[in-house]
Every structure is written in C-alpha cells, then in structure tokens.
Amino acid sequence: MKKLILKISLAFLFVSSQILAQQTPGLTQSESILITGVTAHIGNGTVIENAAIGFDNGKISFVGATATANQNDFNQVINAEGKHVYPGFIASNTTSGLVEVDAVRASSDIDETGSMLPHIRSIIAYNAESKVTESLRPNGILMGQVTPRGGTISGTSSIVQFDAWNWEDAAIKVDDGIHLNWPSAIRNGRTWMGEESGPTHDKSYSANLTKLKTYFNEAKAYLQGGQTPRNLPFESMKGLFDGSQGFFVHAGGVKEITDAVNFCKEMGISKLIIVHGNNAHLVADLLVKNNIPVIIDRSHSLPSHNDEDVNFPYKRAGILTDLGVTVAIGIEGQMERMQSRNLPFYAGTCAAHGMDKEDALKLITSNAAKILGIDDIVGTLEVGKHATLFVSEGDALDMRTNNLSHAFIQGRKLSLETHQTELWKRYMNKYENQD
Known part of the structure; x- marks a missing residue:
C-alpha cells in the first residue's frame, strides 16, 4: 500500500512539474x-x-x-x-521576475528593508522561470530591465533576456544602473493633522535634499580616500561617479527634475536618466541641452493633473520626441508584472494619437536599448x-x-x-x- 501511495505521489509531482514549469x-x-x-x-x-x-x-x-x-x-x-x-521588444523599468504572486510575500523580492540601498542587486533575485515573464514572449517582449523598488535609493537594476535557466544565463548587462526615488516637493495635506486638503509644499523637501547631498558626498569621499571600515553601499556607487553606470532618478515634477539635473552636475554624475517625467515636456530644453533621456510611464494611464488633457498620457511620448528628448516606455504601476505583456500596445496607443508608427516602435526597441546602454548588441x-x-x-x-x-x-x-x-x-x- 505504501509503495502504491509513493508511486501515485511521484506521478502527481511529475505531472505538476510539467504544468508549473x-x-x-x-x-x-x-x-x-x-x-x-x-x-x-x-x-x-x-x-x-x-x-x-x-x-x-x-x-x-x-x-x-x-x-x-x-x-x-x-x-x-x-x-x-x-x-x-x-x-x-525591451521592457524598461520593470519588476518582471521579481514577484510571482503579489499576495504571497515569500514570492516577492521587489524591495528590501532600509532607505539607502545602492548595493542591493535585483539580478540576484531574478527568477528566470517566472510564469509571468514567460507570458511576455508571445507579444514580442524578449528583454527587460529588472528594477528594484522602495526606499530612497532602491538598488541596482540589470538587463536580462527572457529565455534562460537562471539569472546568470539571462543576464545581458549586470548592474546597469542605480535607482533613486527623488523626494517630492509637493504632498497632499494631512487633514487628520489639521492641514488643508489638497496639494501643498512639502516643508521637508529641502532637508531631504540636504540628506541626499550629504550621503553622496560621503560616498565620493569614501571612494577617493579608501577609508575603513569597508562600506558596501558606498563601494557600489563607484559606477555613478566614473560614468560606467546609469543614474535612474524617479521624478515627475518640474522642480524635482530640475533639481535632479543640478544635483548630478554638482556630484559629477554624467549618466542621468529621468524615470516617470510626467512634466518632462515643461523642461524639455533642459533635458535636451544636457542629453538626458526619459523613461515615461505606460501610456494606458490617467492624466497627472486635473487640468491636463484626458488624452495627454497617450500623447506624451510624441510630444517629448518632437521636442528632441529620447524616450522609452517603462512599466511601473499597478499590477505591473501582469501589465508588462501590453508593452507593444502602449507604443501602439502613442502611434494612434499622432506619433509616427516607426517612432513609436523606437520607444520599445532602439531608444530603450540606447537609454539602457545595450544599443551595441540589441x-x-x-x-x-x-x-x-x-x-x-x-x-x-x-x-x-x-x-x-x-x-x-x-x-x-x-x-x-x-x-x-x-x-x-x-x-x-x-x-x-x-x-
């Protein structure tokens, strides 16, 4: 009887593995x-x-x-x-392969505890056998920039191709850039604390910028002087200062984008990429002058402001392109792993709202490759x-x-x-x- 049960169990496991793999x-x-x-x-x-x-x-x-x-x-x-x-097609700024089931915490490697985490590497957590990642390929999405989330400095992204046994086989470019969530200059009023409702200036914005500058200056000093004890977060930032890594700053407002550009000039960081850039069109001259590309949010989204054209998210890529900014489409947002399969249709929506079809294609091919530093191979x-x-x-x-x-x-x-x-x-x- 025990042998029969064992045989049945093994058969079930074999069939299950065929279904799940x-x-x-x-x-x-x-x-x-x-x-x-x-x-x-x-x-x-x-x-x-x-x-x-x-x-x-x-x-x-x-x-x-x-x-x-x-x-x-x-x-x-x-x-x-x-x-x-x-x-x-290339999915920029995606967490595909980092989370399998949103409701199962053990399957989520999207972020880590802490605020300043430049040494956290998303590539180590990438699951090459993710079912979600597998579902992207039938729509032509064959590569992605696997990006961590959370904290002020989220960590380091890497670029993978979606046909591999493990992360080592999947890697196209390891540790391509560090991601920073820029502080917001505006926040919604906290009515429960007696503040007026609606957007208001965040009084802690200047203090947050000061903390950032202090952290980056300390990292530069550490890298120049080789101080002890060893500091892994500071060591992982070397690529920002020598130009071998991209600096992906997640920011949307005019003030935040402008301050990020000036911050990079002050710190000697040459490869700045703006992620989100909801108001990037308002500072396009600054971006073009400094050769700064933008990874915008997916086009199937709502306007950022009450007075914005309801179709503006569909038009944003075309407007920025016409202004001379290099643009790619990112995936970040609600249910982003599952929504990643719609990447080509986000580009198609841009084309349907005035953008040249081949220019829209660039948003997920050549532009994305150029921004991610892999345009020499894909x-x-x-x-x-x-x-x-x-x-x-x-x-x-x-x-x-x-x-x-x-x-x-x-x-x-x-x-x-x-x-x-x-x-x-x-x-x-x-x-x-x-x-």
Missing part, C-alpha cells in the same frame, strides 16, 4: 537561418519591404532585400511572406547584433494583429507556449469534443 530554454543556434519575404521594421525608423533577415551563431549576418539574399548560404529558409519582423535589426527578433503575422503594435509565428533570442528558437495557451488549448479541446 516554464518552457525549456531554446537550444544554442546550430544552423544558419534566413527569414524571407517579410516587411522588416529595423527599429531605427527604417522599413524594408520584401526583406530578408539572416542570422548565424546567434548574430545577425544579413539584412536586405529578399532578392539580394543568397539562400544557398543558409541551412534553413523560413518563408514569411506577408508577415512582419521586428527586433525584440534594439535594431543590424548585422553583427544579437539575433533577438520575432516574426508577427501583422502589426506588432496592434493587439488585433500581433500574432507571433516565430521568435528567437540570440538565435535560439523560442517556444511561444505559456501557461495561458496551454489552458486555452486544454479547454478548447474539451468543448470542441463534447457531444
């Missing part, structure tokens, strides 16, 4: 592949009709017209006539870059036609199955076979 990562590319007959959206604004994209050993080796490609040079030819090929379909790309039956920025037939990460062919598609097939089969 993520798709097995693709095998290393072993033969050259040429995709022909497609409309190629290069990611830099260029579109090539009836194009061919070839890749070998995980790198793109040919980009051009189908008529000019020598198909005999490739082991496998995929005829994708009438379809579209895109570079893999972000566009160019010879020598990673073969991280996908083929869609239609417009990938339109939820009605974004239907992937093929996807590759570094030349590896991906399975586009997810927990959702498996359940869909299971129950469709059930109902289709009912008497």
